[in-house]
Amino acid sequence: xxxxxxxxxxxxxxxxxxxxxxxxxxxxxxxxxxxxxxxxxxxxxxxxxxxxxxxxxxxxxxxxxxxxxxxxxxxxxxxxxxxxxxxxxxxxxxxxxxxxxxxxxxxxxxxxxxxxxxxxxxxxxxxxxxxxxxxxxxxxxxxxxxxxxxxxxxxxxxxxxxxxxxxxxxxxxxxxxxxxxxxxxxxxxxxxxxxxxxxxxxxxxxxx
Amino acid sequence: xxxxxxxxxxxxxxxxxxxxxxxxxxxxxxxxxxxxxxxxxxxxxxxxxxxxxxxxxxxxxxxxxxxxxxxxxxxxxxxxxxxxxxxxxxxxxxxxxxxxxxxxxxxxxxxxxxxxxxxxxxxxxxxxxxxxxxxxxxxxxxxxxxxxxxxxxxxxxxxxxxxxxxxxxxxxxxxxxxxxxxxxxxxxxxxxxxxxxxxxxxxxxxxxxxxxxxxxxxxxxxxxxxxxxxxxxxxxxxxxxxxxxxxxxxxxxxxxxxxxxxxxxxxxxxxx
Numbered sequence: 001x002x003x004x005x006x007x008x009x010x011x012x013x014x015x016x017x018x019x020x021x022x023x024x025x026x027x028x029x030x031x032x033x034x035x036x037x038x039x040x041x042x043x044x045x046x047x048x049x050x051x052x053x054x055x056x057x058x059x060x061x062x063x064x065x066x067x068x069x070x071x072x073x074x075x076x077x078x079x080x081x082x083x084x085x086x087x088x089x090x091x092x093x094x095x096x097x098x099x100x101x102x103x104x105x106x107x108x109x110x111x112x113x114x115x116x117x118x119x120x121x122x123x124x125x126x127x128x129x130x131x132x133x134x135x136x137x138x139x140x141x142x143x144x145x146x147x148x149x150x151x152x153x154x155x156x157x158x159x160x161x162x163x164x165x166x167x168x169x170x171x172x173x174x175x176x177x178x179x180x181x182x183x184x185x186x187x188x189x190x191x192x193x194x195x196x197x198x199x200x201x202x203x204x205x206x207x208x
Numbered sequence: 209x210x211x212x213x214x215x216x217x218x219x220x221x222x223x224x225x226x227x228x229x230x231x232x233x234x235x236x237x238x239x240x241x242x243x244x245x246x247x248x249x250x251x252x253x254x255x256x257x258x259x260x261x262x263x264x265x266x267x268x269x270x271x272x273x274x275x276x277x278x279x280x281x282x283x284x285x286x287x288x289x290x291x292x293x294x295x296x297x298x299x300x301x302x303x304x305x306x307x308x309x310x311x312x313x314x315x316x317x318x319x320x321x322x323x324x325x326x327x328x329x330x331x332x333x334x335x336x337x338x339x340x341x342x343x344x345x346x347x348x349x350x351x352x353x354x355x356x357x358x359x360x361x362x363x364x365x366x367x368x369x370x371x372x373x374x375x376x377x378x379x380x381x382x383x384x385x386x387x388x389x390x391x392x393x394x395x396x397x398x399x400x401x402x403x404x405x406x407x408x409x410x411x412x413x414x415x416x417x418x419x420x421x422x423x424x425x426x427x428x429x430x431x432x433x434x435x436x437x438x439x440x441x442x443x444x445x446x447x448x449x450x451x452x453x454x455x456x457x458x459x460x461x462x463x464x465x466x467x468x469x470x471x472x473x474x475x476x477x478x479x480x
Contacts, residue, residue: 029347033344033347036343036344037344039337040335040336040337040340040341040344043336043337043340044336046336091307091308091333091357091358092311092315092331092357092358093311093315098311101305101308102308102312105305106273106276106308107273108273109274109305110273110274110277112274113274113275114277117231117458118223118227120462121223121224121226121227121458121462121465124462124465124466125218125223125465125468125469126469128469128470129470129473130470130473131473139466139470143463143466146459146462147459147463149410149430149431149459150433150455150456150459151241151243151244151433151452151456152241152459153459154242155242162246166246166247169414169417170417170420170421173414173417174417174418174421177414177415177417177418178418181418
């Protein structure tokens with residue numbers, strides 16, 4: 001029963017929701033709204049799980065004096081202070097919550113991401129070597145796109161690079177992306193059917 | 209080690225140094241760039257230009273501060289165009305950090321233009337869920353977001369007098385650093401026939417060209433260059449246009465490093 005119950009609920013709701021998508025009757029639309037509200041409530045539990053995992057992980061690290069335990073204190077204090085200010089105060093522009101976001105979180109997150117520019121430059125220098133025909137094609141496409149995505153590229157080539165870049169995006173790239181999207185979608189449909197009919201049961205936990 | 213071998217193995221600290229120096233230098237050396245608009249960006253701009261007064265644009269801030277340099281200038285340019293043309297702006301966020309970024313863009317531009325919160329624009333904040341929120345807006349936006357980010361009930365807001373769901377929203381623009389454009393196209397576009405456009409980071413842009421071709425998206429603002437194009441179209445060049453100089457310098461530097469690496473590779477290969 002422990003495993004059959006969820007399988008039956010999954011099957012019934014999947015079939016109902018599939019049928020619902022094709023029925024424009026108000027009852028069907030109301031049912032969609034109702035299930036949607038339930039889903040939003042359930043998503044909130046994911047947030048609760050995320051917070052509890054975060055707290056548990058950092059408390060364990062502090063308790064065990066793990067490497068960089070003092071950073072865990074900063075993480076926990078940061079979460080508690082931000083949440084308290086957000087819950088008990090206002091959140092619009094100019095408030096303390098907004099200032100915490102704009103003067104602490106925002107620069108920190110932006111700074112972390114900006115490091116990528118340095119690593120990407122180094123990785124591009126190492127990776128783009130014309131070792132084979134395919135690698136040469138990739139290298140040429142990368143150079144054209146890099147030039148096409150900055151105004152100086154057009155200045156150097158009289159506007160040719162942005163036109164070639166647009167062609168690369170809209171023709172070969174689009175063809176490949178569409179093929180991937182179709183493949184992924186078919187895979188999702190196949191996996192969904194396996195879950196609906198109880199063939200794929202790993203989501204229940206265990207291995208069978 | 210010969211010079212060619214050195215070209216093959218340039219230490220990354222020198223690459224980092226060149227990139228760092230170029231970024232800093234390009235902020236101090238003024239270099240005027242001519243920014244030409246591309247079709248996907250122009251399509252978004254034109255669709256807002258063609259709107260009547262009191263039309264409504266929903267902008268979804270689906271990004272966090274890591275994508276701020278690319279997407280925040282884009283958001284400001286779009287909001288500026290809307291509010292200047294008396295098009296109402298309803299902002300929401302599918303990412304929690306998007307709320308603060310939306311608040312910044314909206315208050316900055318609204319102050320400059322003299323637009324009023326609750327009448328000309330509103331920031332509805334974040335709601336848990338992705339496609340659930342997109343679907344719920346299709347039924348009733350004020351039921352989905354009962355209060356705005358300032359805690360004001362949305363039910364009696366002037367902006368929502370004639371806006372209930374996607375039927376009353378003329379364009380949905382998702383500013384995204386993740387896969388939310390797929391969600392908007394699939395649920396708002398396909399189910400509720402909403403008109404969708406997207407503003408995305410440069411690395412993601414390639415993923416959304418299939419939607420442009422099928423017209424499931426009316427336009428696409430692509431990365432910092434797209435934001436610079438939009439700022440130019442709106443006639444107020446700001447951060448994105450300024451960012452074109454360092455971006456140009458870095459792209460040229462990367463291309464030069466790639467060429468040097470390949471010169472080293474071929475010359476040492478021939479030697480062997």
